[in-house]
Amino acid sequence: MDAREVIARRAALEIKDGDVVNLGIGIPTMVANFIPEDVHAVFQSENGIMGMDKMASPEEQNPDIVNAGAAMVTVKDYASFFDSALSFAIIRGGHLDLTILGALEIDQEGSLASHIIPGKMVPGMGGAMDLVAGAKKVIVVTTHTARGDAKKILKTCKLPLTAYKKVHKIVTELAVFDITKGGLLLIEKRKGVTVDEIREKTEAEFQVSHDLKDFGPPLQS
Amino acid sequence: MDAREVIARRAALEIKDGDVVNLGIGIPTMVANFIPEDVHAVFQSENGIMGMDKMASPEEQNPDIVNAGAAMVTVKDYASFFDSALSFAIIRGGHLDLTILGALEIDQEGSLASHIIPGKMVPGMGGAMDLVAGAKKVIVVTTHTARGDAKKILKTCKLPLTAYKKVHKIVTELAVFDITKGGLLLIEKRKGVTVDEIREKTEAEFQVSHDLKDFGPPLQS
């Protein structure tokens, strides 16, 4: 199983029945595919949907109904559409139980950098800054390291921040961290990986839970 | 013709074709009855209507469609309904060409007191403070004096203000004043009334227009 799927499957377990959820693009979008069948979450899309369903099949495609990545989607029978002001009133007003977002960097204080690499990649923050500022719970999903094993889980983010001390949890293909007032707490590790191996790939300092659990399929090296 | 009708008829001439207008309760509401037939104004009601028409006849009555005074009304075929946030975004955002309101006191600087007599009558400002702050043009309609000939057009309002320096024009049964940077300017007087008679009933100082005109039916004393 590739790293992204491991992450998406683990993150999907964070979604509770009845949760109102906004998923960012990339790995976060994949999370929707792995939610247990008995969990019914309500998905928001910041371009103006409450009750988004799934990618539209060729027969279902309607160019007037797209997600925040401009892909045509279907909606649930209880869906509603609205303008951007109401959409962000929902996001900023604490009406989202959960948002799951990607990261370029994340640090042990819960700060996140996800929208800009100065001089190199400047996509902009879109709705990400609002989502991290407004959602009741913020989970970052990311591969544990970047290309060339560059560390992404840092003591302090170096890139311009998308949010300051707003992230509650980090899910990678190797580890699940809670971000607590005392710093990072490793609560789960990938089956077959040692805590030391995680420490090697993590710049941030972290504590290890007394109740450390394993998750995911065993890592094949 | 009673004073209120004289005022309403004169004020009606201030409404131009295509104007978006909000009328307060009392004399302002009467203004709608006297708009020339070739003038088509769009009436807003702050409880959430654009395109209000007239009082509903018994057959037309629908308890879900009322004006800001809770009276059942009809709406034009181009009408729209909306919530109070949009209603006041329209009012405050400068999207009303004109509002016509009543007054307890009005002064030569264009300040208005219309919503409270401390210890005596405290109805509250409702939407009046928003209307005077937001409309492009504010016209106050009022009988020239209160009961017992108490003066209402003052040097400075004594009652708590509803708006500070926001009124553009005053229409009474005796006079029409423009409120200019230099103070009050009498631009029209009731047929059969002298400027001196108006001065007697007006505490505020005012200039008289070089182009002073008469309006209304001759005053019968």
Add this chain to the structure above:
Amino acid sequence: MINKIISLEEAQRHFCDGMTIMIGGFLGNGTPELLIDAILASGVKDYTIIANDTALPEIGISRLIADQKAKKVIVSHIGTNPETGRQMGAGELEVELVPQGTLAEQIRCGGSGLGGVLTATGMNTHVAEGKRVIEVDGQNYLLETPLRADIALIHGSKIDPFGNLYYHGTTRNFNPLMAMAADLVLATADSYVNIGEIKAEDVATPGIFVDYIVKGD
């Protein structure tokens, strides 16, 4: 889908002394009369009402005023209900008067996670007393801060089991704003319809804001 439908009796249990209650409607138009019944039946006291007005005698919020258990009302006007003025004059009821547009924006702020808005309404009047004045581009504005409630009582023309609301005519008014600005939201409607009967485009209050749908017998 979670079942949100509760009875009037269950609704009563959500009220407690001293709470702040937002109530939708404009002079009774779009006001949840059934939930006013629930407040009255609950016997709750010392509560604060946030609403546009105190209605006209006999209907809506005026029934609470007549009951004399409210401690305070925050409204834009009380002129249509003489009893409110009487209680205010007699020192039996605290009345805070707020310009209607400011009230709408304060409730919108409360529901939208905003710390406040700047408005010209009320500048240089008694409404400005005790408020911060902030200059933007040479213009002075009052800083108006958010209003939230413990519970909001909402009424629509139609509601579906998800809680989506549709409003006929002028019944919308403060309802959609209040539905976002309280910790708990109870809603009633003229008509309880099936999922799908309110088109997604026509939903004025998305169902996620509604905690409980209250149905009479």
Add this chain to the structure above:
Amino acid sequence: MINKIISLEEAQRHFCDGMTIMIGGFLGNGTPELLIDAILASGVKDYTIIANDTALPEIGISRLIADQKAKKVIVSHIGTNPETGRQMGAGELEVELVPQGTLAEQIRCGGSGLGGVLTATGMNTHVAEGKRVIEVDGQNYLLETPLRADIALIHGSKIDPFGNLYYHGTTRNFNPLMAMAADLVLATADSYVNIGEIKAEDVATPGIFVDYIVKGD
């Protein structure tokens, strides 16, 4: 009723160099392509675009970016249009990035006569640079000020001769907000319907905001 309908040629005359143009849509969804044609045909230059994004290549606002006559864009992201990033990097186009919710509120302020809103979004990030921080109830917020434009270009699913607009699906997005925040508003629609075909409850943009309804051939 005043006739608001004008041709594409007449629409072109409303553009001039250096103006600020708001354009509705979200990645091209709900964007008035016909009015983008009008900008291109008008030959106007050095203008500033306020929009959610610069769309994807070939559609909507990306056609203006490709034309290289804009001076600046104020948007929430440009990641879907590599050409915008290229021009920014080459110093050919000024790009101001604003959080999407802040952009929506700033435009809403511009259309609603508000002097600004306080938001937590962007606190302690580069977005906060140069902005006033205001404390309310022990919480710090950024003061975000209004955005207005000389002209707004709006697109609906249906429009009637009064200018009332109805939006299908996700095409609503920034359109209703921008329709309120410009000195002049031009609108197009997928379908031009008669008065009365959009129910009063279903109007998302009241026609009073629309100055001209633009119809192609």
